[in-house]
Amino acid sequence: MTKPRFRWKNGMWRLVVRGHLRGDQVIGCCMHCKQSFVGHWLSRSCPACRETHYARRSRAGAKVAQAIRRGELAPAAGATCVDCGAPARDYDHRDYDRPLDVVPVCRGCNKRRGPAIWKAA
Numbered sequence: 001m002t003k004p005r006f007r008w009k010n011g012m013w014r015l016v017v018r019g020h021l022r023g024d025q026v027i028g029c030c031m032h033c034k035q036s037f038v039g040h041w042l043s044r045s046c047p048a049c050r051e052t053h054y055a056r057r058s059r060a061g062a063k064v065a066q067a068i069r070r071g072e073l074a075p076a077a078g079a080t081c082v083d084c085g086a087p088a089r090d091y092d093h094r095d096y097d098r099p100l101d102v103v104p105v106c107r108g109c110n111k112r113r114g115p116a117i118w119k120a121a
Contacts, residue, residue, distance in 0.1 A: 030046040030049055057093075059099065073091075076090055081106040083112075090104070091103065094113075
């Protein structure tokens with residue numbers, strides 16, 4: 001691995017550590033727990049926060065699927081989008097810690113709404 005250096009990327013100076021097989025690695029600061037980490041230059045969260053977030057997201061999706069199978073929640077395909085009125089295709093979570101607090105949305109509105117709330121571990 002070579003010596004770390006600063007490089008101008010995407011409108012800001014970043015400390016780059018080159019020499020890994022996957023390209024440039026940078027020393028960044030996690031936007032959730034504020035700890036420094038070495039990762040890909042596009043990463044904004046440390047591996048621990050990212051893993052926790054994705055575990056919460058998959059657990060919330062599994063609970064929604066289980067509620068649909070049990071009949072507690074109607075399938076999203078039979079509902080209309082709460083934002084635009086088009087036929088819904090997905091359920092949208094705003095907070096993964098409340099897995100059954102969902103609203104039916106179409107794919108376009110789900111993309112426009114963006115990701116759910118991140119919470120640090």
